Amino acid sequence: MARAPRGSGSARRPRARAAAPCETVRSGLSAAPARALDAPTSEASGPAVSPQPAGLRECAATTPRFRIFVIDSGWNSPAHKVLQENFGLIRELQKDDPIYVLSKEQSIEFIRHHQERIGREPIIAVHDLAAMDKSGTTDFHGFRLHLGLLRTPQQALLALQNFTRFLSTHRQSVDLEAEIRTDLRREGLAGAIEIVLHHEAREIGE
């Protein structure tokens, strides 16, 4: 469904903070300012998780592709607990991208301004810096997970694992939007097949 662009979303990120694709950085722009701003030096030099060629791994280790935001106003929910318990591991697996965790007060204030999201927290929003460099926020510019919609710890953990895997395996993606939409279509098709086969409800999406 086509969505009307909003005026507030037209701002592009400054070109000097370009993050990806990797070739752009290699061809002339220095990644150092972005790294200094986005993440502590010790974190930015961590090992890449996804299996990549050495050149790409080096690039991935120095240039953040994503900005990850965690918004959690603190509902006493299974998703909240799962996120708390597994955040350390996620942090280790996503060392190459800065993670911004809103405090409880910041999250509540944020949710107060976006009331349609109440009850969907914890929310993990991922901004694709490469997409934002290309088209600002008027078009595809990342993805988000409404972890709070998942009702059981198992569902929340599985979603978190899938999400982390997705982040790791798509850091070098040239057309991330197409890959996400393909994955979503595949999920829809898998759901249809399960319905036809009268399987039990899927772990995610129920």
Next chain:
Amino acid sequence: MPERWSDYVAILMSALAVGYLVYEIDRRRRKLHDIFDVLDADDAHITAGLEAMVASGELRPYAGATLA
């Protein structure tokens, strides 16, 4: 045209089955999109808010190992 009432029942049941299938697929698709979806123009104001917090220094990359 079907000649027996049982044919009508079969057609009705088939239509109901197909309708249910379409409904269920659509329900699951919407649920999945509720949980996981892309950020686009509709989310621009939220993105702008978060980016503004980063730009202003209100948000810094999280350095802790665990959530408080």
